[in-house]
């Protein structure tokens with residue numbers, strides 16, 4: 383029998399053609415596809431600038447570097463995220479603190495963040511890394527107001543939410559990663575994400591200074607721009623001005639990304655369609671709870687800014703449900719084990735029990751199959767098996 387995973391890439395003949403053409407071109411890396419992918423992605427999310435990088439984790443690291451995170455920095459993030467959202471602070475020697483989630487949405491609870499900020503003198507914290515978890519957009523306008531009141535920068539981890547949006551207080555649509563409120567936003571192109579390049583990532587921003595800094599840090603801290611150099615010895619001359627990395631993404635992957643991006647809206651519509659069918663199937667079922675969409679992401683016309691990277695249900699016997707689905711070749715997943723309970727984070731002084739909502743959420747959550755090529759029959763089978771186990 384066929385395996386049904388929780389997420390999966392979708393590769394077409396056009397994608398393959400784009401990669402092959404790039405392989406046959408003059409540039410495998412540092413060529414024209416990189417800038418073309420950046421331009422297409424910036425346009426897609428409505429940001430001024432985009433910087434394509436090796437993966438989403440590299441994108442996060444470049445952001446913390448560009449914002450000057452160091453040993454003095456204290457940064458707040460959510461415990462319900464992939465570990466990379468927190469690790470990027472430690473890469474620069476900073477300290478991570480967590481704030482608990484809102485149990486209805488599993489997003490960072492802005493009230494909890496406010497309490498944490500108000501419990502310390504101003505200047506104690508330097509930034510905040512919210513995550514558009516599962517594709518459910520954080521109300522970035524609200525978070526920006528809080529961040530401004532405390533002098534914080536914001537890195538929006540939008541890995542789950544390309545094409546997601548919320549409505550601001552003026553009723554304007556604000557697309558995740560559009561640079562309107564967050565200083566920087568990051569995306570990943572890992573195969574389970576909306577746009578797949580194998581490995582790949584992107585930073586978006588409206589801030590020209592940060593943009594230039596990211597470009598330099600992505601390639602060893604080297605610049606070739608005459609205006610930025612202290613000396614100039616001739617055509618070969620370049621300067622390494624700060625310690626950077628090689629976080630570049632090759633042209634073949636950018637060509638794949640450009641090709642994938644052309645189907646982004648179709649894929650997103652499919653994800654929303656799949657979510658609607660799950661919603662309908664589970665809404666009256668006792669023992670199955672679904673996550674709420676952030677009210678800010680609900681449009682007056684019934685449109686929804688949730689990008690549905692994941693479709694999460696909560697069940698009493700999560701391990702039982704997981705194992706039962708697996709027996710039927712349905713590979714549901716758990717997102718996420720709370721970051722503060724990981725041995726590395728415990729070794730830094732974080733402890734189990736510190737964030738009860740996150741831990742309670744983790745005890746019951748299960749991500750069901752969600753990807754554009756999931757067929758109606760496959761989804762019906764998943765629903766049938768979930769109901770069969772929960773109804774027992």
Ligand SMILES: *Cc1c(COP(=O)(O)O)cnc(C)c1O
Pocket residue numbers: 437438439440463464466467513539541542569570571572581582583
């Ligand atoms: C996937 C993901 C990342 C990391 O992206 P990679 O491309 O795998 O390095 C970071 N944060 C979140 C929330 C993610 O889902």
